[in-house]
Every structure is written in structure tokens, then in C-alpha cells.
Amino acid sequence: MTHNRSMKCALVTGGTGFIGAYVVRRLLEEERGTWVRLLVRNPGRVPEDIRGAVEVVPGDLLDRAAVRTAVEGADTVLHLAALARAWAPDPSSFHAINVGALSALLEEMDRAGVQRFVHVSTVMAGGPRGSGAANGANGSRTPRYGQAARSRWMNRSQDGHGCL
Numbered sequence: 001m002t003h004n005r006s007m008k009c010a011l012v013t014g015g016t017g018f019i020g021a022y023v024v025r026r027l028l029e030e031e032r033g034t035w036v037r038l039l040v041r042n043p044g045r046v047p048e049d050i051r052g053a054v055e056v057v058p059g060d061l062l063d064r065a066a067v068r069t070a071v072e073g074a075d076t077v078l079h080l081a082a083l084a085r086a087w088a089p090d091p092s093s094f095h096a097i098n099v100g101a102l103s104a105l106l107e108e109m110d111r112a113g114v115q116r117f118v119h120v121s122t123v124m125a126g127g128p129r130g131s132g133a134a135n136g137a138n139g140s141r142t143p144r145y146g147q148a149a150r151s152r153w154m155n156r157s158q159d160g161h162g163c164l
Contacts, residue, residue, distance in 0.1 A: 009035040009073050011114075013061060013105070014080030015054075016045040019120065023078060028053050039070040039081070061101035064108070071108045076116040079105065084122045 010027055014020040015038040027036050028050060037055040040046060046056055059066020061081055071077060083097040098121075109117065 007033055007035040008075045009037055010076045010078060011037045011039060011070050011074040012078045012080065013039050013070075014082065014120075016040050016042070016047070017080060020080040021047055021050075023080065023120075024050055024054065027078075037070060037074065039066065061097060061105065064104055067101075067105055067108050068111075071105070071112045071114055074109075074112065074114050076118070077105070077109055077114050078118045078120070080120045082121060 008031075010031070012020060012024055012027070015024045024036060024038065027034060035055065036053070037057060038046060039057045039059055039061070041058075041060050043056050043058050046054065057066060057070040059070065061067060079102070083094050088094060102119075106117075
């Protein structure tokens with residue numbers, strides 16, 4: 001399934017997750033004039049009831065080429081994907097996914113001219129308490145990924161581009 005360029009396009013990351021699957025269903029029900037695209041690591045996890053109604057871009061947020069493909073032609077990005085759990089074998093994976101991949105996504109969105117960005121997250125995306133994985137430089141629990149996203153998109157809104 002490929003994007004009909006006459007329709008608006010919404011890219012959803014994390015669309016196979018618990019909240020993301022509900023967001024995708026609501027988009028399909030309530031935004032009928034919008035093309036819905038998903039960036040997913042495992043296309044087999046796309047719920048059967050929506051498989052034929054969405055465009056699936058296989059890939060991972062850490063795969064820059066897949067991210068570039070996914071954002072191309074999108075008007076809006078709804079970013080729900082994250083490493084959000086209480087523990088990971090490698091605490092640096094929280095930073096790689098929740099900070100590094102988010103920065104790459106934002107860069108690709110800028111390159112592609114995406115106009116709107118919705119970022120859904122959780123305190124669990126910061127990694128285990130005390131790990132320093134995604135904490136702010138001063139040790140606060142304000143994750144760097146949130147600071148980076150807010151800063152970049154607040155600056156864009158001053159230029160007349162869309163911001164939450």
C-alpha cells in the first residue's frame with residue numbers, strides 16, 4: 001500500500017504498542033481523509049483489523065534510512081515509540097532510543113518538511129532511577145530527550161511551523 005499524495009499523511013511510531021494501536025484506530029475512524037503510515041520493527045505485530053488500512057514501513061527508530069522513508073511525505077508525526085520499562089540489560093539503550101533516535105527523527109522531519117509533531121511519552125522512558133541513562137545534565141529527572149524535542153519544536157513554532 002502506498003501513499004495517495006492527494007491525502008494528508010500521518011506517520012505513527014509505536015503504532016503496534018498498547019496506546020499506539022488505539023491511536024491508529026482512532027485516526028482511521030475519525031480522520032478519514034488522512035493516510036496513516038506506521039514505522040514498525042515487526043510488521044507481523046500490526047493488528048489484523050487495520051493491516052489493510054495502513055501503510056507499513058518496516059524498520060526501527062535506530063535505522064536512519066527507515067526513518068527517512070517513513071517521514072517522507074508526512075504532514076504529521078505522532079511519536080509514541082520509546083524504550084519504556086523499569087530495566088534493560090544495557091542502560092545506555094534508553095539514551096540511544098529515547099534521545100538519539102528522537103533527535104534523528106526530528107532531523108528527518110525537518111528535512112522532509114513535516115508540519116506537526118505529537119510526542120507521547122512516559123516517565124519510564126528515562127530509564128531506571130539513578131541510572132543517569134536519560135536524565136538531565138544536572139541529575140534532574142527531566143530527560144534530555146524531552147528538552148531536545150521541546151526546544152527544537154518551540155523554535156519551529158516561532159518560524160510559523162506547527163507545534164503542539
